[in-house]
Amino acid sequence: MSGWLILVAGYAIMLSWPISTVALVTIGVRYVASRRQDLVARSLQHGDGTPEHFWIIVPALNEEVVVGNTVKAALGLSGPGHTLARVLVVDDGSDDRTPEVLAAIDHPRLHVMRRDLPNARKGKGEALNAAYRYIAEQTALAGVSPDKVVLGIIDGDGQGSRNILLEVSRMLRDTAIGAVQVQVRIRNRNKLLGAVQDLEFGSIVNACQSLRDMLDTVGLGGNGQFTRLSALLALGDAPWSACLVEDLELGLRMHLSGVGIRYTSRAAVTQQAVVDVRRLTRQRTRWAQGNLQCARYLRQLVTSKRIGWTSLAEVLHYLLSPWANALVTVALAGTVAAGSVALAVGHPLSLIGSWLVLGQSAAVWLIVTWFPGFVWALLHRFRLRDETLPRLLVAALAYPAFLLLGLVATYRAIARQATGRQAWAKTERLAEEEIPTPALALAA
Template sequence: MTAILLVGFALLTLWPAYNLALVAFSASDSATAGRRRRRDAIAPNGNEPLTFWIVVPALNEERVVGRTVGAALALSGPDGTRTRVLVVDDGSDDTPDVLAAIDHPGLTVLRRDFPNARKGKGEALNAAFRTIRELTLAGGEDPDRVAVGVIDGDGRGSTNLLSEVSRLMRDPDVGAVQVRVRIHNRNKVLGAVQDLEFAAIANASQLLRDTAGTVGLGGNGQFARLSSLIRLGNAPWSHCLVEDLELGLRMHLNGERIRYTSMAHVKQQGLVDVKRLVRQRTRWA
């Protein structure tokens, strides 16, 4: 009983302190954002990516994938960098026709058919990784200067997304970067609540973790150096339901540094159907 009381007292004491720390880090980040942009507006130092691959995993995303691919292709990084998009069509019934209508030299479509298709997001991302690794090595590029990002089929990146990732990857010890997540359809009540969760609470938590060196990777808006993924073997992502979280843990255990930035974001559609939202959160839990 004494132990239970001590644990309860500790929780009651630490929880307000933790929340105050989140508020403090969030306020400090907002207050210093402009100064940090000016401070970091320096010339490239030879460590940042020259090529950005944006991977879009798609399974029956006919309604949104065309706009997502177009927005990803339009993203540009600092001068001298190039942007390429790889869509993993994971055995879709409708998506191939949409992708076939997009004529762009920067687009690569990787079609996965049964029995290999629909084995989870992790396996789709692993297939994309192996394709990018093969193309990079065949082209004589340095994997240290190639970044692989993930934007979901309903995602849109901010215009400064690649420049911000590039800024953080000037540090050669940084193996991955996670950007802020926002909710696009926040005009709905459930969407607004999720936007508050991602853009405020999760953002403040990641800012705190950035200082502590414990940033976690999310399913949307994660960017990793290709060389860092190669060091994790032939399948950096796992079969588990939270493959993004596990990738971040594996990178930390492998000695990679992961950074977080609130100055760039990826927008995604929030779930505004209660049953689907409960199912999503049950899976996360």
């Protein structure tokens, strides 16, 4: 009897994934129609906090093939009343042609901060902190209220949509909101790995963030995060830490301090996909290890009076689900392996009494594994309409392998954290067609 209970529990765990996928899709679709109207209605209840000054920070370490386009795209962004953003590039000790590429962009709204060793190359968090302190100093010297100053983070390969500052300003009209995360999309999705990553960001992450927005638990990403200077000042001299996912930790610290964070899919930052399996595994291992490092906030989250139980459950799910998935996968794989060996030697287990039962279980597992990817592909096509359905369905077919890669990254992250390894090689960038520098007439 206990064997059947274990089997039923195993099927329940597997089926929870497609069921939760359908629920997330439903939330994602309904959110677009309802939540947005609610936010607009509430936006001025706490006063008008519309930003008046924008800084785009671009952390750069050996970004020669992409940083030129990133800076030019950022210089072309404008906010309410045609307010133009200043761009601050933090050259964190680059030893390629990054300094020469930046020097060739002659624009009055571009400032380059060069960090040389031994201060350079101590992580993205330290580079962002240096930029933050510079902007805070310039803001104080100009006599500008930090409530009206917004710092946006766009990575070296990132490019913001034309409306990004307008949308961020709309979200920040509510003075109770201290940060906004915009949607992330993939530009080079002509290859399969890029298409799968765009399926992930464009559908899955978007739906998850929409749910978190409803629960007031939005997480900040490393690319496309916008924060009020006043919210960062409340966190001290170094709001970003040395954590491998400094963006996730900053979001947790803001939630614990009572700062509101919103998410919008009406504006986006595009970035390059990692199209090499080895490098992609390395990137996801770093993300998983950073997630593990943020587990030290669990006690504060559980005891915080600022976070409700529903919101707390979502945060805990976000932090703990990768590790639960890794353990469940090992348990299910071990059960299938043990059942196969037992059948081969003529001593079947009570759970898997015949090859037919094993085949039926494998069929269920395959259906459950592939079903969510196809749902996300249909949602991607319905919402964004910038990819063909056949390409999205191919990406959906590859999605289970992509998840398997994520599990490998999780196991590697545990090993790295246990052995104290923190160093990382930089993600490789791909060359793109050069875009023109914005006209100096826009510099006023």
